[in-house]
Ligand SMILES: Cc1cc2nc3c(=O)[nH]c(=O)nc-3n(C[C@H](O)[C@H](O)[C@H](O)COP(=O)(O)OP(=O)(O)OC[C@H]3O[C@@H](n4cnc5c(N)ncnc54)[C@H](O)[C@@H]3O)c2cc1C
């Protein structure tokens with residue numbers, strides 16, 4: 001990437017950024033606290049950010065904790081991901097109306113909303129780029145996704161303190177943000193210092209910096225930020241070698257180990273809902289009482305349900321084992337055959353939000369070990 | 375991971391919106407199976423497809439299901455589907471009458487490689503409703519009969535009453551250049567033909583295994599055993615093609631439902647060569 005100018009932003013300068021976009025018709029989405037978790041929602045100002053909070057994570061465990069500083073982005077990732085804005089959990093695909101004994105189909109997705117995403121992490125950018133490929137990279141594309149995606153102004157944030165379940169260094173998707181942003185922020189916080197280094201990643205980003213008149217950052221200010229980002233890579237508590245995951249998993253479909261690793265799985269589908277790359281969806285048909293108006297509604301679906309693989313006569317994947325196997329093999333193996341990259345960006349959400357703490361990283365390790373022994 | 379910088383995504387036509395077609399004829403084939411001929415409401419639209427491809431058919435307010443195209447690929451003014459009533463959508467579709475409207479998205483998926491092998495024997499093996507997706511290939515081949523050596527149809531139905539396209543099968547049987555063998559799982563009093571599953575016809579069928587291309591469609595278990603029988607006779611794995619069935623919500627690679635290991639049945643299939651899928655079709659619950 002060509003090295004652009006770096007700008008200095010004082011913490012509350014972010015409000016100017018939000019106002020800049022709001023006055024240009026954008027909705028600003030960012031992290032905020034709700035129900036004791038950090039979620040992504042519309043935010044009005046810096047005061048809505050989880051200022052001074054961090055998240056503690058472990059398999060099947062998530063808790064917010066006070067930091068001893070006032071960091072804006074001092075947490076990692078919560079149960080939400082940006083996919084909920086680009087690939088909404090529920091979307092009406094079309095409405096069909098009966099008219100004189102015939103019916104007509106109406107596209108109802110005509111709105112053209114512009115979004116700012118605030119605080120997108122490196123792994124999350126990778127997840128968005130993966131969904132770009134799924135919904136926009138094949139012979140058939142989803143125009144609703146593409147329209148939303150084209151209207152996003154993406155403000156990324158470098159991670160300086162990976163969480164306990166993070167392993168993006170292993171998937172090659174973090175912790176440093178390298179591409180895919182309009183503006184990249186690095187938060188620097190010391191006893192007596194709190195500021196952001198901002199770098200534009202697109203013309204729109206550059207324009208914003210120029211219009212808002214932020215000053216250029218001093219060299220020492222940039223150095224402090226660089227130090228934090230460089231040190232992040234040494235702070236990971238999890239890692240896994242993914243080099244031959246694709247082959248190992250597809251060669252081990254019939255390994256009895258699958259029974260063991262899926263033993264506790266409740267098929268609740270949490271892992272698929274929180275995963276920023278999972279894209280499976282289903283369609284529901286509804287009609288009004290008079291039967292005159294019909295809608296086709298697309299919803300997020302999960303490969304953990306029985307209905308997912310139902311064909312006349314029964315579900316293809318009826319056992320819990322086969323459904324867990326489908327999910328894990330897809331994420332770390334067959335995704336590569338389908339889209340040219342893995343379906344996992346190492347965010348750790350599926351590990352944190354699994355009620356029984358099933359751990360994709362540890363499970364992959366078990367398969368790799370069991371293959372060596374064979 | 376190599377995720378490249380965002381590419382420019384281009385909005386094209388929404389592939390989830392159906393085209394509206396009108397039912398021009400409805401024919402009851404058997405007690406539970408019917409054939410619809412559809413014509414686009416918009417005048418002058420041609421429907422061009424390849425044998426083996428399918429459409430997503432939408433019944434107003436009820437739902438949308440994948441159904442193979444069962445008509446003649448050379449007749450582009452209409453599109454034909456043969457459907458067995460098994461559940462919610464197919465039963466509602468069975469109630470539609472001539473003149474009613476239906477939503478169509480397609481054609482989708484891969485096709486029978488009808489031109490793969492000129493001068494070969496073509497063996498078509500169908501089980502039950504599996505004859506429907508093979509009928510376009512039969513029309514195609516019979517129209518270019520000189521391009522092939524022998525042409526053989528082996529068809530198995532549950533009972534004599536379940537035989538599809540009865541009238542047409544009789545016509546095919548009367549041709550000297552098309553060998554048609556029909557068998558039923560269970561005979562009835564008037565039935566004088568073969569009884570037994572369709573795989574039992576394979577050992578005796580008069581084709582040259584070294585020089586044969588086979589198209590197989592039916593229940594998955596039937597396709598597995600058929601492929602094994604064909605291989606036993608010496609047909610190459612690369613020359614055996616089957617059509618897979620999986621739950622499908624989109625038909626175009628966007629919903630994830632039809633995954634079969636590394637492939638999407640809707641866009642990489644439904645027609646696969648046996649060699650492409652042999653590692654997975656004998657494994658359970660993939
Ligand atoms: C590529 C392809 C081609 C097909 N061609 C034909 C054909 O030519 N003629 C024909 O009669 N049938 C065909 N089928 C099967 C047909 O799609 C199912 O019978 C139909 O989906 C059943 O829907 P239903 O709502 O009536 O049944 P229900 O049992 O009520 O099914 C509920 C839902 O499950 C899914 N489902 C159920 N069975 C199947 C199935 N076998 N395949 C895929 N999804 C299923 C559908 O989404 C359906 O709406 C084809 C299937 C595929 C995948």
Ligand code: SF4
Nearest residue numbers: 275344345347348350
């Ligand atoms: S599979 Fe788990 S760790 Fe990987 S991207 Fe999805 S939620 Fe994150």
Ligand code: SF4
Nearest residue numbers: 265266268269271354
């Ligand atoms: S792995 Fe965990 S989160 Fe995923 S379906 Fe099973 S119990 Fe739920």
Ligand code: FES
Nearest residue numbers: 625627629630640
């Ligand atoms: S049917 Fe939706 S991906 Fe194949």
